[in-house]
Amino acid sequence: MLEIKNLSVSIDGHSILDNLNLSVKPGEVHAIMGPNGSGKSTLASVIAGRDEYDVNGGKIEYQGEDLLDLDPHERAHKGVFLAFQYPVEIPGVSMTNFMKAAINEKRKALGQDPVVAKDFLKMIKEKMALVKMDPKLMSRSLNEGFSGGEKKRNEILQMAMLEPKLAIMDETDSGLDIDALRIVANGVNSLRTSENAFVVITHYQRLLDYIVPDYVHILYNGQIVKSGDKSLALELDDKGYEWVKEEVNA
Amino acid sequence: MTKDLTPYITAFDLMEQNMNGLKNSSIYPLRLKAMAEFEKLGIPSNRHEEWKYIKVSRFFKELPAIANPTIEPSIDLPEFLPSLKANRIVCIDGVYSEKNSSFIDEGFNSYFRSLQHAYNANDPIVFNYLNKLLKIEEQHFAALNMAFAQDGVFIHLPDNFSPDFPIIIVNVVTGKHLVNSRNLVVIGESSSAQIIEKVISMEDSAYHNAATEIYLQENAKLHHTVIQDERKDLCLINNTEVLQKRDSQYNAVTVSLNGSLIRNNLHVRYDGENCDCHLNGLYFGRSSDLIDNHILVDHRKPNCTSNQLYKGLLDDKSEGVFNGKIFVREDAQKTNAFQSNQNILLSDNAGINTKPQLEIFADDVKCSHGATSGQLNDEALFYLQTRGISKERAKALVSYAFANEIVEKIENESVQNYVREILLDLFELTL
Numbered sequence: 001m002l003e004i005k006n007l008s009v010s011i012d013g014h015s016i017l018d019n020l021n022l023s024v025k026p027g028e029v030h031a032i033m034g035p036n037g038s039g040k041s042t043l044a045s046v047i048a049g050r051d052e053y054d055v056n057g058g059k060i061e062y063q064g065e066d067l068l069d070l071d072p073h074e075r076a077h078k079g080v081f082l083a084f085q086y087p088v089e090i091p092g093v094s095m096t097n098f099m100k101a102a103i104n105e106k107r108k109a110l111g112q113d114p115v116v117a118k119d120f121l122k123m124i125k126e127k128m129a130l131v132k133m134d135p136k137l138m139s140r141s142l143n144e145g146f147s148g149g150e151k152k153r154n155e156i157l158q159m160a161m162l163e164p165k166l167a168i169m170d171e172t173d174s175g176l177d178i179d180a181l182r183i184v185a186n187g188v189n190s191l192r193t194s195e196n197a198f199v200v201i202t203h204y205q206r207l208l209d210y211i212v213p214d215y216v217h218i219l220y221n222g223q224i225v226k227s228g229d230k231s232l233a234l235e236l237d238d239k240g241y242e243w244v245k246e247e248v249n250a
Numbered sequence: 251m252t253k254d255l256t257p258y259i260t261a262f263d264l265m266e267q268n269m270n271g272l273k274n275s276s277i278y279p280l281r282l283k284a285m286a287e288f289e290k291l292g293i294p295s296n297r298h299e300e301w302k303y304i305k306v307s308r309f310f311k312e313l314p315a316i317a318n319p320t321i322e323p324s325i326d327l328p329e330f331l332p333s334l335k336a337n338r339i340v341c342i343d344g345v346y347s348e349k350n351s352s353f354i355d356e357g358f359n360s361y362f363r364s365l366q367h368a369y370n371a372n373d374p375i376v377f378n379y380l381n382k383l384l385k386i387e388e389q390h391f392a393a394l395n396m397a398f399a400q401d402g403v404f405i406h407l408p409d410n411f412s413p414d415f416p417i418i419i420v421n422v423v424t425g426k427h428l429v430n431s432r433n434l435v436v437i438g439e440s441s442s443a444q445i446i447e448k449v450i451s452m453e454d455s456a457y458h459n460a461a462t463e464i465y466l467q468e469n470a471k472l473h474h475t476v477i478q479d480e481r482k483d484l485c486l487i488n489n490t491e492v493l494q495k496r497d498s499q500y501n502a503v504t505v506s507l508n509g510s511l512i513r514n515n516l517h518v519r520y521d522g523e524n525c526d527c528h529l530n531g532l533y534f535g536r537s538s539d540l541i542d543n544h545i546l547v548d549h550r551k552p553n554c555t556s557n558q559l560y561k562g563l564l565d566d567k568s569e570g571v572f573n574g575k576i577f578v579r580e581d582a583q584k585t586n587a588f589q590s591n592q593n594i595l596l597s598d599n600a601g602i603n604t605k606p607q608l609e610i611f612a613d614d615v616k617c618s619h620g621a622t623s624g625q626l627n628d629e630a631l632f633y634l635q636t637r638g639i640s641k642e643r644a645k646a647l648v649s650y651a652f653a654n655e656i657v658e659k660i661e662n663e664s665v666q667n668y669v670r671e672i673l674l675d676l677f678e679l680t681l
Binding site: 048073103 | 630636638641644652681
């Protein structure tokens with residue numbers, strides 16, 4: 001589904017990703033871990049299409065198509081989703097209008113008619129229950145004044161509404177207490193199918209108790225330096241990143 | 251360079267000759283004085299501090315002909331919010347059109363007269379109020395208006411009378427000429443009203459110079475909405491002066507969405523304690539539009555509050571000006587005065603000149619002001635894009651939301667929806 005080959009990315013002349021390779025198949029959950037500044041969020045942003053990064057080499061293939069050729073909204077239409085580490089507050093744009101616009105833009109791109117109001121309401125009610133979000137938030141402005149936990153749950157709500165094929169979750173666990181973490185993880189787990197894939201970026205093993213990965217990768221200095229199964233995450237939790245750094249630098 | 255005013259002097263002389271009976275009315279010396287002042291002031295140039303950023307002289311290279319409103323034109327008037335139940339006052343080229351006006355509030359017709367009617371009757375009440383707030387010695391276009399406006403709207407609500415329905419004042423400009431329209435509004439003690447003003451132009455290259463004086467007596471309340479949305483090449487100059495007595499409230503929303511040149515002078519003065527005003531504005535400039543809002547709130551008495559919120563979207567090569575003055579006089583202790591001007595520049599070639607001006611002579615006051623101008627937030631646009639909304643639509647959505655904050659301040663829901671539809675259309679959005 002996702003093939004990243006020799007990807008090198010820089011911003012303002014500083015190299016961030018350096019010959020990175022990653023392969024994700026449908027139905028899989030990949031966790032990407034790594035110390036601060038290793039390039040995790042950059043990888044997420046580049047897959048979603050943020051344009052302030054310079055791609056200096058390599059390619060990202062998604063369902064056989066060159067992802068780097070597409071605008072961010074086109075990637076979204078094809079099923080790529082990024083759950084933000086810091087969801088943006090957008091005053092004045094109501095949750096309802098935003099969600100409807102997002103769904104209808106995708107439907108339009110797929111040659112479908114706009115969603116019927118009744119179906120939309122039913123769907124949103126269902127998905128809000130899934131992430132235990134207060135329905136009153138729908139009449140509020142997008143993320144404006146939402147608590148940290150509400151913002152993260154809102155990301156999962158949007159994911160549930162848009163039904164992506166490839167979801168990148170950028171430190172969705174940061175700033176969540178254990179209850180919110182469980183709700184978010186439950187939301188993700190209920191969306192897992194054999195057709196879609198998740199790339200979960202996290203600092204901590206904690207999240208991976210709830211969202212169990214098939215693969216764990218360690219990102220360091222812009223490269224994936226070690227891959228393994230979920231036991232690698234436990235090892236990291238136990239020993240920290242120092243031994244990885246030493247191994248790489250040796 | 252002083253503009254040659256000969257065409258206006260000739261026009262004024264001609265008007266005078268045709269006035270016959272009116273020479274006995276108190277309006278006559280007022281007009282003579284106004285014309286004399288206008289001859290001194292002329293059309294303002296950029297060297298004038300108050301006209302520095304708006305090249306009004308560009309629109310007056312050739313003086314536009316003064317509309318000759320003696321001929322009642324037989325035209326089909328475009329309708330404005332036909333479904334809204336309201337007391338409708340229509341003026342064509344500055345002259346009240348009884349034929350096109352209609353009142354639904356019982357008793358409202360006792361409280362409305364055309365100014366010409368009042369002048370002819372030499373009604374002393376009208377002269378208690380007329381031209382007392384506008385300063386023809388200083389304000390170029392107020393002087394021009396006083397000299398030439400032949401008619402207009404005189405609303406005088408008695409004490410304790412609040413019409414059930416809004417009052418719509420439509421000013422129609424029929425040709426490529428300059429119309430001087432005039433409103434005089436007195437809201438009696440403990441009365442309240444809603445006034446919606448709208449200019450309709452039948453032609454491009456038309457000029458409208460409005461002068462409005464509003465008096466709010468004790469505990470009176472007025473919601474005042476001004477809609478400037480004709481998508482034509484127009485020059486609109488709007489001079490509004492408000493005087494508030496104690497416990498009164500004035501809420502204004504000015505929406506400027508049409509082309510070329512708009513200059514709004516909105517001045518509010520407090521003449522009693524415990525007054526409050528909310529002055530809101532939305533402007534959206536495109537192509538080479540110039541939109542200038544000059545606001546003044548004059549706190550002369552203690553325990554009053556005022557709020558100014560003006561928001562601007564500027565695209566293409568358009569330019570905006572915001573000049574917001576707050577005076578707090580020595581006696582005006584316990585004043586709360588706030589001002590905010592926020593701008594989004596949608597193009598690299600658009601510009602905004604924003605200038606807050608606070609002059610505070612009392613010591614126990616709370617005043618704040620803030621001005622922002624910038625591009626749309628990239629982070630917000632990217633967020634929307636990752637949800638499948640194209641950059642263009644994301645921009646439109648965020649701009650619309652920015653503008654909608656002001657639309658929500660409009661008292662009347664039908665008018666809110668009217669403005670929203672225009673905005674959605676301009677942004678090519680459907681919600």
